[in-house]
Amino acid sequence: MKYWNPYLETLPKEALTRIELSYFRDMLSYAKTHSRLYQDKLKDTSPEEIRTLEDLKKLPLTDKEEMRTYQEMNPFPYGGLLGTDLEKVTTFRQTSGTTGKPIYVPETYESWQWRIEAWCHILYMAGFRPHHRVFLPFVYNVYVAFWEGHYAAEKLGCELIPGGGLDTKGRIHKILEVKANAMMNTPTYGLHIAEEAKSIGINPSSLGIERMLCAGEPMPEATRRRLEELFGCHVFDHIGGTEPCAWAGMCEAKDGMHIIEPFFLVEILDRENLQREVEEGEIGVAVITPLGRRSFPLIRFNTKDLVIKGESSCPCGRTSQKIKEVVGRMDDLRKVRGVLFSPKTVEEVIRKDFPQIEEFEIIVERRGIMDVITLRAEPHPELTVSSIEKTKHELQERLKIATNLTFNVIMEPPGSLPRYMLKAKRFKDLREEKP
């Protein structure tokens, strides 16, 4: 079977929109009666006013800062964000808190299963099937990461190997021992596993991994291809978050990601005013309404994820709207010497054209009145001195073309830069004021 839910995945676009607007009105009614945040925020709004996608713009966006304020209310710890009786909550999750106090997210049995159902679409699209023995090389904890993947794979009928309590070499040996043939990981950790495998004389492609689903950080196409080459497997991407859930995933065409409709009503709005739905091929901010999760109602949540709007058609036959690419987080975009800079561009250049670079780090700092941007790059240990020097110059040239910025490139000794398990922190802005 090609689709997880053939009915939903091939509905005509007009039907999907009609269903989503109907679900949106239901969720709006529910939120207004069950969530303190929306009782206050939407008190003058009637669900019946929302008849078209254009009508959505009558409603304000929800952002994290106001969520933090309402979280401080009773009942502890979810406050005015809770959409159900506290005693119905079965799981606590939280955001990482990188931009402020973490948001605590309550899930009931029902809401969790709703999330899992949406996730099943992501895994099924990525070709995960009951014959897959899925290795999860992470410790699960208060963050949502990998819990959803675990339960969705189980629901699909896969066999799960939780590989949390091991170091990377231990995980590599466990993958071989149990003949795992699928994996879920961050792109960064996928590259790290490959590097570690090579260091102990194991070719990553001999691990037997057929399918890999990546999560947790934007994955440039060059990184996805590099993982495919290293592991000799199919690599897929998806996007989501703790608050809005996982909302889009990649199909076999590996060309952008399908929004999981009608689970989510996704608007992609212009980043200047957050008012206009952008055109196909244009960058916008993803604004998400999960349409069936009642434990934690969210209406028009501003994810601050920058994406490029994709096509509405796909060779796979699915009819859902696609996003072409995840550009990064609004928070990660910086102005350096007046130029808008995204760290993802650097990763794209390195993964595509510099396989001899094992790890890297970008640092922006202010010296006097000048912004200085530095790339610390760690070459492969077998590179000769002259090759390192040549690589350094080529990096400077390629980065200048790609970013319009002159980088100070420093080649570091092998093994000197940090390696990451979950989300990589390869970008550091040391300036006091972030323009």
Add this chain to the structure above:
Amino acid sequence: MNEQIREEIKRIEESALRLQALAKENPALVRNAEIILSFVYILKFITPKG
């Protein structure tokens, strides 16, 4: 989507509600019926009228 499928989901819901009412002194039965209702919610969500 076949209307018969929606009818069948409705019957599961009614059956789970009856089970809850019949077994209200038995936490195991009540909770398991409640879990069936969680899945009924999802079944309804994924079978909307086109």
